[in-house]
Amino acid sequence: MSTALISEKGKNREEIESLEVAEEAREKDWTEPSFVAELFMGRVHTEMVDPYPEQSTEDRAVGDAYLAKLRTFLIEKVDADKIDSTGEMSPEMMQGLIDLGAFGMKIPKEYGGLGLSQTNYGRAMALICSHCASTGGMLSAHQSIGVPQPLYLFGTEEQKKKYLPRLAKGAISAFALTEPDVGSDPARMTTTATPTADGSHYIINGTKLWCTNGAQTPAIMKNGREKKQISAFIVEKTMPGFEVVHRCRFSGLSGIQNALLKFTNVKIPKENLIWGEGRGLRLALITLNAGRLSLPAGAIGGARQCVKYSRDWGNERKQWGAAVGQHEAGARKIASMTAHLFAMESITWLAAAWVDRKSHDIRLEAAMAKLFCSERTHQIIEDTVQLRGGRGYERASSLKARGEKAYPAERMLRDSRINMIVEGTSEILRLFIAREALDRHLAVAGDALNPKLGIGRRLLSVVRAGAFYSWWYPYQFIGQYLNVVSLFAPGHLGYAKRTSHRLAKSIFHLMLLNGPALEKRQLQLGRIVDIATDLFAISATVGRARAKHTLPPDVKNVDAIADLFCREAKARIRANFRALRCNDDRLLRQVSKQVLNGDVRWIERESV
Ligand SMILES: Cc1cc2nc3c(=O)[nH]c(=O)nc-3n(C[C@H](O)[C@H](O)[C@H](O)COP(=O)(O)OP(=O)(O)OC[C@H]3O[C@@H](n4cnc5c(N)ncnc54)[C@H](O)[C@@H]3O)c2cc1C
Structure with a gap:
């Protein structure tokens, strides 16, 4: 580590410790x-x-076939506006997703998943999010950052065999780093995992906000100072002492089940520790490398819808003697959103191709794709709302009730805002x-x-x-x-x-x-x-x-x-x-x- 960046001047101990923990968890090698x-x-x-880089013909065919099934299912079974208003996904819809293998898109076939390439997984996420961001958010949290990904990367063969087939069949997982007082700065994590005297279990105590699976093991001494250790565990909902305290409700993504979780003396077998003590933050960061590509793919889905809505409304709506898309202010929005969508696709599919080829280190490209696509898509949706005028602000259900085209730009604006906050603000x-x-x-x-x-x-x-x-x-x-x-x-x-x-x-x-x-x-x-x-x-x-x-x-x-x-x-x-x-x-x-x-x-x- 180059400690030059961590100047102690003008900093309190907490600040120095946070930076040291983050620095230590950083991947340092560029192989x-x-x-x-x-x-x-x-x-x-x-x-x-x-x-x-071009997607191979065979891989494209696999993706095309899956997307065709997925598209039919989404059109027939996923009612995004109903999910938005009720905050619930129906059991039939969940079963349909399980039957489609949607919970195991990225899980390798040998463990019961579909084994899709990163590119095809991204294409699927784009399609899902173009219909319903809540459904996309749930599936992405489960397999881009939830248990399957870190388990596949760092788990033992026993852990993989035990959990991956269950996860592929719809045992929904989450990734819990955040706590009420710990967001962007995980070094201050307070949830503890204390080994039992015989070393066979850990006892987990603490509170996690917005999901499941990170905890702090006892500190170790390093350079004469206590050093915090963050470790990752698989925690099952059925384990005694685990409690869902409150379901959180958000501005958008109403359908996701996000909660405040409490762990009171939850006894976890040591076999559920992933990758060893003290490696949890590193695991989280590495998981996020390729995991972060899911969000830009979803953003592409939303942006595509916006271009479609804007093209349609830009032609149809006439004001002051011309279609709103022909007035220069409208034309600029339509042209710019199209150009930015093309750029979003270009960087996301490029990074995905590099993941599939295992040819590049994509940690920076994935972070940039997430940063760029989340901010640009929000702007694209914002422009779509503006182009739609009052209708852009009206709920799709209300538009439909009045007999108008139910473009859900209002919901999309609410759904997309979180993309600039999760998985790294x-x-x-x-x-x-x-x-x-x-x-x-x-x-x-x-x-x-x-x-x-x-x-x-x-x-x-x-x-x-x-x-x-x-x-x-x-x-x-x-x-x-x-x-x-x-x-x-x-x-x-x-x-x-x-x-x-x-x-x-x-x-x-x-x-x-x-x-x-x-x-x-x-x-x-x-x-x-x-x-x-x-x-x-x-x-x-x-x-x-x-x-x-x-x-x-x-x-x-x-x-x-x-x-x-x-x-x-x-x-x-x-x-x-x-x-x-x-x-x-x-x-x-x-x-x-x-x-x-x-x-x-x-x-x-x-x-x-
Ligand atoms: C819908 C939803 C889903 C979520 N899903 C998950 C999940 O699946 N798993 C999970 O673990 N968490 C999840 N989260 C939590 C999410 O990852 C955090 O909200 C996010 O990391 C930010 O943390 P925070 O909210 O505590 O903000 P804070 O860290 O308190 O930050 C507040 C503001 O300060 C800024 N800031 C913080 N530190 C710095 C700094 N050093 N320099 C400059 N600016 C800074 C931030 O960018 C932000 O703008 C979810 C949250 C929501 C709302």
Whole structure:
């Protein structure tokens, strides 16, 4: 670990401990190539996106056959508006999903699942979420982050044989990290798992908010200090002492069964510990790597519906002598949502292909896909609601009762909001990605910035860093202004190459200017991450647009759609670079401090 990033200056013990726990759980090795990790160092490997990886004919056929069955079932048996209003999924619908193998889509066939590839699983999630986000949320929580995934990755053969077939047949599972006082910062977890005297069991005590399966085992001593240990357990609902205290109700996703759970002396056999004591947080983070790709796939489903509704309403609704889609304000929404949907698909299917090929490290790409798709889809739904005018705000059931087309844009807006909070909030994901962006620089120069190290090691690091940056830094300059390779990759891909050099330089400047305090400059780090995310999206979009042979024969106008996305992304990138140099961050820190201190309470009064 490079402790340079964990500066103790100005931090309390709790803060330091949280950062240390997170740092220790981080995956540190990069054994497979990563497009985004390279991008942060000023290298865009166009060969990773062009040619764009194609789904094999056999795998596509498997996906097509499954999607056909799923589509019929969703149309005939899943009433999303009824689920939304009643908050319940009928037993017949649940049985139908079990019969379709929907609870075991990702579980390998040898354990009773369908063994779908990541790509086909993503296609299925997109289809399910285009009909009903609650159903998608339930299935995704169960198998993207719930018990099957960590069990498959880290469980023993006995555990897999015991649980995976049950899970594939509809024994619904969840992933419980969150507690009432512990959300984004799992280091402060308070649920305990104490080994029994004979070592055969653990006794779990605590409360979990919003689901099942994480707990803290006794602390160990490390470097003379107590070190918290987070471990993962399989807890069965039938175990004495387990209690569902309250079913939580949300703004959207009304159909999901989410609860406050209480564990009072729940006795768990030691065989239910997954991957050993103290590895629970790491397990959770690794599970989330590919697990995070489920949410962007679902978001694609929602965005597709929006394009359809907007096309329809944009043509049908006439105001001021023209269809609302023809007024420029409406046209912009329709064009932009289409271009962004294409980009969302491009990055999500690219990352899924890399998972299927086991060819790349996708931890950053999956996090970016989640960040990008959750935020963009919310904007797309927001634009759809706006284009629909008053009808966008009206419930689908009310529209239907009046005899109008029951487009559920209002429900979709409520359902999609959570995507920017679960599986890592947008803020936390930006920090997670930024940490990785700095990783290679810290490997070279981290020791030089670490005041805890002796002068000898720091000097050695300065020399090593000097040797590295003496060629690396000029190379970024040359690359930005005179990238010979980009002459062979003109257009948007060439832009991505040149801009990656500029980005790498900017990261280096930020490190020099801020030193260890950079971790506190979240807005600057966020801009870096947003630039990189747009560059990744541009690269994936161009790669996919070029691979026309991989798209169905009726697909047309791809170039204009991809071009529009790249231009909009470039405008955001330009704005972010500008804000890196010139921003109001200091002033907004000052104002927020005044508000938090209670010095601006006058603004909350009814009148001043
Ligand atoms: C419908 C629903 C389903 C859920 N499903 C699950 C599930 O299946 N399993 C599970 O374990 N949990 C689940 N959760 C919990 C969810 O993952 C958490 O809500 C999420 O991780 C955020 O935690 P929090 O709500 O405690 O927010 P907090 O961590 O308290 O954060 C509050 C705000 O502060 C920001 N913030 C926090 N720390 C920082 C920081 N260091 N820097 C900058 N900003 C920061 C956050 O981004 C957020 O905006 C679910 C929640 C909901 C509502």
